[in-house]
Amino acid sequence: MYKAYTRPTHPSAIKTNSDIDFLIVGSGLAGSCTAWKLEQLGLSYRIFNDPNRDAASETAAGFINPITGKWMTKSWQIDQLLPAAKDFYSTLEHKLQCSIYHPLAIRRYFIRATDAVRALRKIKNPRFSPYLKTVLPRGERACAIEDSYGSLIISQGQWVDVPEFLHQLKSYFKKKASLIEGAFDCAQLKPLDPLGQSGWTYRGLKAKRVVFCQGIHSRENPFFKHLNLKPIKGELLTLELPELHLSPGLYHKKHWLQALPNACAEAAGRSHRFRLGASYEEGVSDLTPSSSAKKSLLKSLEAMTDRRPRILEHKVGIRPYTEDAQPLIAQHPQYPSLYVINGLGSKGTASAPYLARQLLQKLGYSD
Ligand SMILES: Cc1cc2nc3c(=O)[nH]c(=O)nc-3n(C[C@H](O)[C@H](O)[C@H](O)COP(=O)(O)OP(=O)(O)OC[C@H]3O[C@@H](n4cnc5c(N)ncnc54)[C@H](O)[C@@H]3O)c2cc1C
Structure with a gap:
């Protein structure tokens, strides 16, 4: 905003x-x-x-995703960062009697045939195996997301309610x-x-x-x-997607779509809320929501589902990066x-x- x-x-x-x-x-x-x-x-x-x-x-969307980027690489120092984060946020939750740190189911959909080959190779590597659970061939464990080349289940994902x-x-x-x-x-x-x-x-x-x-x-x-x-501008959308039924978690296909947990909406038969993000614009530090970022995010959404979204919010933030x-x-x-x-x-x-x-x-x- x-x-x-x-x-x-x-x-x-x-x-x-x-x-x-x-x-x-x-x-x-x-x-x-x-x-x-x-x-x-x-x-x-x-x-x-x-x-x-x-x-x-x-x-910040608040995700901790151990496997990221085009080449499915291990996130920087993730073996050290995950236990430190768990210890930190759990102590805080206990001391302040609040709920902040949540497990996050992550499913990454392949966008080209070679992604599955790469994922199958990585899953055998002991450096990656704690985080890569299963490679699913196309159509297996089908859900509402369009599956073109299969998908990968990533484990140990977390969501911090920032x-x-x-x-x-x-x-x-x-x-x-x-x-x-x-x-x-x-x-x-x-x-x-x-x-x-x-x-x-x-x-x-x-x-x-x-x-x-x-x-x-x-x-x-x-x-x-x-x-x-250096600044890297990022934008994300909060959406309603009528009739799209997905279990809470993160669905990644070029961009990510988060199905937010919402027991009340489910009980009332209303649509779940989703977040879609995030854009990545190097060297840009203005805080104006841009139509080009919105367009690119919605294009990725089209590759996931044919449901038409209602946009509830468009947020902008500037990530601080070192060289x-x-x-x-x-x-x-x-x-x-x-x-x-x-x-x-x-x-x-x-x-x-x-x-x-x-x-x-x-x-x-x-x-
Ligand atoms: C769209 C988007 C999505 C993101 N998603 C994720 C995600 O899923 N997971 C994740 O881990 N990270 C995510 N991030 C990145 C995350 O937001 C940043 O890494 C993090 O917030 C940086 O925190 P910070 O404390 O360094 O800076 P900031 O959050 O920018 O805080 C700096 C603070 O300093 C204060 N300040 C500055 N100068 C002064 C001054 N002179 N006097 C007083 N106060 C001052 C400001 O008011 C501000 O409150 C995302 C970022 C964006 C933009």
Whole structure:
């Protein structure tokens, strides 16, 4: 959804003189996971988040798919990321008594004959076998999706309900008065000594370390401009598809179609809701929903079903990417107490808990 950019009114001074361990800028997936880890470790922190700036996390579909891309490759560090994500989100669910982390059935439909050959080869490879369950020939276990060349069942998929995750943590941090809603102005951040080794002061608040988790907005950060993050615009649609009956899960055929779980709709005999996504436009950072992305998504839908959709919502977000497409934790070359977690790309739900843990372990805090 397009969000107009307005500069927020800013508190001229933060009403506290107490020292804290960490100051975090940004409360998308990266910032929220880092803050929650600090909470678990009993460290003190404050989070600044500007509600008038767009956040990729507000658009994220929330899938963790271990096998992705045209060539069905293993997702980056997935063997480490999956257990870290499970541990992180389950602990959060338990502590906050909420439901965020769900198993996700994934079926990938082949779009050319050679895909089946490749999948059959990969399924025998021990590196892939934990995630590739079955290759189904064309027409087997038929469902409402058009099956041209067969399909692949992918196991260990997960779905993080990101809106619920952000909502739960925002309420928690607000209740603790740890979240300050407003723009963080780097010009007001001053080192307490020439290299910031004793910490930093920001409008009366003293912090030992600062972690910037600003997503694509890091490009405006004078301390970390050199990271050269690049934007990749992504769009997704929420749909109603009358008469399309699919079990909840993810159906992938060039793009993905998620059949959302909706027991109430089923009981009332109404159509299920679906999400269709996501487009991928390199180097583009405007937040306007585009007709070309919509057209391309709907074309993929046509290859899956002949049902006509009713579009309920069209969302846009900007994924932050590094040059090598791998997420990063960076320390400032001159000020060792300034850090960045960024470049989460298309996989923030899996990588954010892992990166937060890695940074804190590097700083000597282990859980
Ligand atoms: C269409 C789409 C679908 C996606 N689907 C998936 C998916 O299925 N699975 C998955 O894992 N990932 C998915 N992603 C990717 C995921 O959204 C990103 O990897 C992730 O959200 C990045 O999180 P972040 O915290 O780094 O950045 P963001 O979520 O962008 O958060 C940055 C925050 O910093 C704040 N901020 C920035 N500058 C300042 C400042 N100066 N002062 C105060 N606050 C500031 C912003 O307000 C914002 O809240 C998708 C992305 C898109 C666009």
